[in-house]
Amino acid sequence: MSVFNQPRKRVIQAIILGMVVLIITRLFFLQIVEKKYAKLADANAVLRKVVYPSRGIIYDRQNRAILSNDVLYDLVVTPASAKNIDTAYLCKILNIDKEEFRKRxxxxxxxxxxxxxxVFAALLPAEVFGQLQESMYLFQPGFELVPRQIRSYPYAAAANILGYIGEISPERLKDTTYSSYNSGDYLGLAGLERTYEAVLMGTRGIQYLVKDNLNRPQGAYENGEFDSAAIAGKNLRLSLDIELQQFGEKLMKGKMGSIVAIDPQTGGILAMVSAPTFDPNLLTGSYRSTNSVLLNRDTTKPTFNRAIQATYPPGSTFKPMIALVGLDEGVITPSFGYPCGGAYYGCSRPIKCEHHDAGHAANLRLALSHSCNSYFSHVYRLCVDASKFGGIRAGGLQKWSDYMNSFGFGHRIGVDVPSEARGIVPTPAFYDKMYKGSWNSCTSVFLGIGQGELTLTPLQMANAMCIVANRGSYYIPHFVKSIDNDDTHLLDKYKEKHVVAHISDTAYSAVIHGMTDVVESGTGRVAQIEGITIGGKTGTAENYGIVDGKRTKLKNHAAFVAFAPAENARIAVAVIVENSGFGARYAAPIASLMMEKYLKDSISTKRQALMKTVMETVTLDPAMVAKSKLDSLNNSAIIKKNGTK
Structure with missing residues (x-):
């Protein structure tokens, strides 16, 4: 028996010896070779402190900082150390009761x-911070004041573009997308702050501090050997002109609608105004949460970015696109005319035209400059009913829809701020569902004048003007033109030139000539700028809403689209002023003033009166204004910024 037990005994001894050697080797590595783990193992002796980096700065096209960093303080707590402190006095300073203290x-x-x-109390107001700073010895070692960077907006403009930051929610913390964030961290929640969070946020640092037997920090651990430095976020450089943005917001004060201005040569957005708007400083600091609730509840919906989220029938601003399709399909030529006597009678009910004089639609240029509804209703039907498509239901409407999609309608263009709407471009399937298969070109004839089921965002309308101005190409509209020290490819898609279908230069030239006539001698003469040739188009979009449960005709929206100089455009603009009547009344002057400001850097003396009139005009519903708290909120932000009472 002993002969057979000997090998088994040796095997067991060998296993035990191997395990001992393995344990000794691991201990040697942890304690001698890799000292870091041994030194940081004792959580009772070492305090791990997060160092938050500076968030990236945002600059406009003139390198002006339009979004920067300020410092407020958080009061943080280590629960195990919060003993034998003056709880009553702390509650008094923070204006909370003992029950709230225990809850926190x-x-x-x-x-x-x-x-x-x-975090026990975040972003302390100055007066609270001052009291705490004087009395912190009463609340230590459990409590500490920790600096926290917040955003500041020196120009108090572009709120819906820049966005804001806020504390990460418990729901997001459960999402693996946010695995690198911790409770109490801040991140971009809207606008550019959200889109470019990954480059703006920077990298957190870690500082290790030695604690004494009372848990009080005594200094750097191992002379900072294991500390890691915070790395600041990267800065964004925008195409936005902050002075043009401020000017646009002043022009739209008292109104509802939007302005979008784009550089056609790059796709860079020069200004994007959504009105009514709010001071972005309301969404920073200790009152951010309260102000956010008030803004979201306000009757004027200031946090709703109408430039990219609202959709409207484009009205007559759509006629240049109808003309391009008609020319490209060969159903009309620039000399094509239509004998309009004041209405279009090709369908069951007349479509009214504002002009009655003979010859006002004798060719394309005249039809555009006079904005003849009959002419473009007829051109639309010629396009979709063309025999080569087999008629509207067999292929004509689908072909027309494909043109519209290539112009950037009916889908998101891809602007670099979130929540862009698609708009609606009707397709055969759309009408099959709507009319149960019984429809024809007269059913959809209002599409020819930018009405009916067609809806576009102001951004899409401005981008369409870039396409016309560039004679068939565009860049995806965007705000960020560069990122400092960028090693990503985030901006590559905005540098790619997109060519629209196969429409000829001749077709674009014919449409551009008609659009310059609109401003020189047609419905948009109010938009003239001395010394600059402008291509433009007025529009009046019918507006329906639900009143007392019924679909009711409301006051029309005014629209104007334009680009200048027409020969080599540097700016393309779309303006919508809701519930304000004809496009030439308010939308065209606003667009013209924006173009003059950008191209000439100032408004001429001759047009100062026009500018004053536009700025003082209020088109908002008085009942809505009466219920709104927006003006008082914006005034409170100004008072806070100036430090006055």
Whole structure:
């Protein structure tokens, strides 16, 4: 028996010896070779402190900082150390009761445990910070004041573009997309802050501090050997002109609608105004949450970015696109005329035209300059009913829809701020569902004049003007033209030139001539700028809403689209002023003033009166204004910024 037991005994001894050697080797590595883990293992002796980086700055096209950083303080707590402190006095300073104090301590333990720091009171107002700073010795070692960078908006403009930051929510923390964030961290929640969060946020640093037997920090651990420095976020350089943006917001004060201005040569957005708007400083600092609730509840919906989220029938501003399709399909030529006597009678009910004089639609240029509804209703029907498509239902409407999609309609263009709407471009399937298969070109004839089921965003309308001005090409509209020290490819798609279908230069030239006539001698003469040739188109979009449960005709929206100089455009503009009547009344002057400001850097003396009139005009519904708190909120932001009462 002993002969057979000997090998088994040796095997067992060998296994035990091997395990001992393995354990000794691992301990040697951890304690001698890799000292870091041994030194940081004792959580009772070393405090791990997060160092937040500076968030990236945002600059406009003239390198002016339009979004920068300020500092406020958070009061943080380590629950295990919050003992034998003057709780009553702390509650008095923070204006909370003892029940709220206990609730916050419990929440801190649930979030981060007893020995880790958690935010107890975030972004302290100056007066609260001052009292705490004087009395912190009464609340230590459990409590500490920690600096926290917040955003500031020195120009108090472009709120819906820049966006804002806020504390990450518990729901997001559960999402693996945000695995690098911790409770209490801030991130971009809207606008450019959200889109470019990954480059703006920077990289957090870690600082290790030695604690004494009372849990008080005593200094750097191992002379900072294991600390990691915070790396600042990268800066964004925009195509936005902040002075043009401010000017546009002043022009739209008291109105509802939007302005979009784009550089056709690059796709860079020069201004994007959504009105009514708000001071972005309302969404920073200790009152951010309260102000956010008030803004979201306001009757004027200032947080709704009408430039990319609202959709409208484009009205007559759409006629240049109808003309391009007609020319490209060969159903008309630039000399094609239509005998309009004041209405279009080709369908069951007449479509009214504002002009009655003979010859006002004798050719394309005249029809565009006079904005003849009959002419473009007829051109639309010629396109979709063309025999080569087998008629509108067999292929004509689908072909027309394909043209519209190539112009950037009916889908998101891809602007670099979130929540862009698609708009609607009707297709055969759309009408089959709507009319149960019984429809024809008269059913959809209003598409020819930018009405009916067609809806576009102001951004899409402005981008269409870039296409016309460039004679068939565009770049995806965007705000960010460069990122400092960029090693990503985030901006590559905005540098790619997109060519629209196969429409000829001749067709574009014919349409551009008609659009310059609109401003020189047609419906848009109010938009003239001395010394600059402008291509433009007025529009009046019918507006329906639900009143007392019924679909009711409301006051029309005014629209104007344009580009200048017409020969080599540097700016393309779309303006919508809701519930304000004809496009020439308000939309055209606003677009013209924006172009003059950008191209000439100032408004001429001759047009100062026009500018004053536009700025003082209020088109908002008085009942809506009466219920709105927006003006008082914006005034409070100005007072806070100026430090006055």
């Amino acid at each position: 301590i419990i929440n801190a333990i649930v979030r981060n445990g007893r020995v880790r720091q958690s």
